[in-house]
Amino acid sequence: MNYYSRHGLIGPGDGLDSSRRSSETVSKTALVTGGAGFLGSHLCNRLMRDGARVVCLDNFTTGSFENIAHLIDDPHFATVRQDVCEPLLAEVDEIYNLACPASPPHYQADPVQTMKTNVLGALNVLELAQRRDIPVFQASTSEVYGDPQLHPQPEGYWGHVNPIGPRSCYDEGKRAAETLFFDFARMHGTKIKVVRIFNTYGPRMRPDDGRVVSNFIVQALKGDDITIYGDGSQTRSFCYVDDLIEGFVRFMRAPAHVMGPINLGNPGEFTIRELADLVVDITNSRSRVVHVSLPIDDPRQRRPDITRADRLLGWQPRIPLVDGLARTIAYFDILLSAGRKALPEVVA
Numbered sequence: 001m002n003y004y005s006r007h008g009l010i011g012p013g014d015g016l017d018s019s020r021r022s023s024e025t026v027s028k029t030a031l032v033t034g035g036a037g038f039l040g041s042h043l044c045n046r047l048m049r050d051g052a053r054v055v056c057l058d059n060f061t062t063g064s065f066e067n068i069a070h071l072i073d074d075p076h077f078a079t080v081r082q083d084v085c086e087p088l089l090a091e092v093d094e095i096y097n098l099a100c101p102a103s104p105p106h107y108q109a110d111p112v113q114t115m116k117t118n119v120l121g122a123l124n125v126l127e128l129a130q131r132r133d134i135p136v137f138q139a140s141t142s143e144v145y146g147d148p149q150l151h152p153q154p155e156g157y158w159g160h161v162n163p164i165g166p167r168s169c170y171d172e173g174k175r176a177a178e179t180l181f182f183d184f185a186r187m188h189g190t191k192i193k194v195v196r197i198f199n200t201y202g203p204r205m206r207p208d209d210g211r212v213v214s215n216f217i218v219q220a221l222k223g224d225d226i227t228i229y230g231d232g233s234q235t236r237s238f239c240y241v242d243d244l245i246e247g248f249v250r251f252m253r254a255p256a257h258v259m260g261p262i263n264l265g266n267p268g269e270f271t272i273r274e275l276a277d278l279v280v281d282i283t284n285s286r287s288r289v290v291h292v293s294l295p296i297d298d299p300r301q302r303r304p305d306i307t308r309a310d311r312l313l314g315w316q317p318r319i320p321l322v323d324g325l326a327r328t329i330a331y332f333d334i335l336l337s338a339g340r341k342a343l344p345e346v347v348a
């Protein structure tokens with residue numbers, strides 16, 4: 001694999017060999033797959049701030065170069081355009097596997113590619129982790145619980161998932177990836193960390209992302225109708241991105257026997273109608289709220305049980321929805337006024 005940075009083309013064993021550190025403060029090299037996406041770009045920021053070198057691997061299908069443009073001049077950052085379905089070679093000390101489109105319109109656009117990304121991507125990061133004997137982190141999802149019959153959802157709940165519906169490429173793909181992670185841990189002693197992420201929002205979500213928070217904000221800022229699927233009484237929990245990334249980092253630093261799965265999300269539960277009203281309030285928008293039919297297999301309720309994250313990682317979300325929404329709205333306001341798809345670090 002070759003890495004691209006402002007400082008030239010670097011191959012394995014070359015400039016990013018973590019055994020030859022250029023600075024005392026650089027502790028390790030992390031590979032972040034999906035590093036140009038919403039969560040991945042925030043994770044790259046955080047890891048670099050903590051003194052790591054970062055290799056961001058992305059095929060840029062839903063991610064954006066602008067999300068990482070502010071990092072590209074840093075000699076401790078490199079990016080490589082590659083599909084995670086291709087075998088991986090990299091001299092790194094830890095892996096975060098985030099590569100996969102996360103919003104329904106994007107993952108349903110090519111369901112076969114979504115399933116391949118989940119399964120072959122997991123296999124490739126696991127094989128690399130096993131070869132190098134390094135920890136590997138998997139960004140799994142609350143979608144593994146499907147339309148849950150247990151509320152809130154603890155990690156011991158096995159879920160209620162349709163295996164053949166339009167969401168299955170994502171839900172079942174993530175479940176299969178979890179299976180591979182735990183099989184590698186049992187068969188090879190691979191150091192795994194599996195996190196189940198619940199709805200997360202914040203700056204650097206795409207305006208055309210299709211997820212509820214960005215949809216409502218963009219509609220409110222443009223003065224368009226705010227479209228609620230169904231009657232809006234279905235509930236969701238919303239975690240601000242900084243809280244989530246703190247959980248990622250704590251999990252990776254936790255002792256090796258802490259493998260997960262661990263739920264990370266904000267247990268505050270809101271109806272979709274309440275979310276729409278909050279967004280209209282904060283943006284001072286004149287948008288009307290309209291109702292359209294519910295998508296197939298849309299879950300009725302979602303709320304994480306975060307007892308395990310609290311006990312094992314000392315983690316709880318800190319940022320209330322109203323504050324997180326205000327920060328996210330400020331980002332989208334500048335983004336839309338500038339007619340851009342993403343914005344650099346200065347405002348994110």
Ligand SMILES: NC(=O)c1ccc[n+]([C@@H]2O[C@H](COP(=O)([O-])OP(=O)(O)OC[C@H]3O[C@@H](n4cnc5c(N)ncnc54)[C@H](O)[C@@H]3O)[C@@H](O)[C@H]2O)c1
Nearest residue numbers: 034036037038039059060061062063083084099100102200
């Ligand atoms: N944001 C959330 O609320 C949420 C919730 C649950 C799980 N997750 C998981 O977290 C991860 C990141 O989600 P996000 O919200 O940042 O989504 P995103 O779409 O913004 O980021 C995904 C990134 O992966 C890249 N990618 C997609 N397929 C790839 C492939 N085959 N090879 C290489 N790169 C590829 C995309 O270009 C993008 O940069 C995903 O795995 C997602 O399933 C996110």
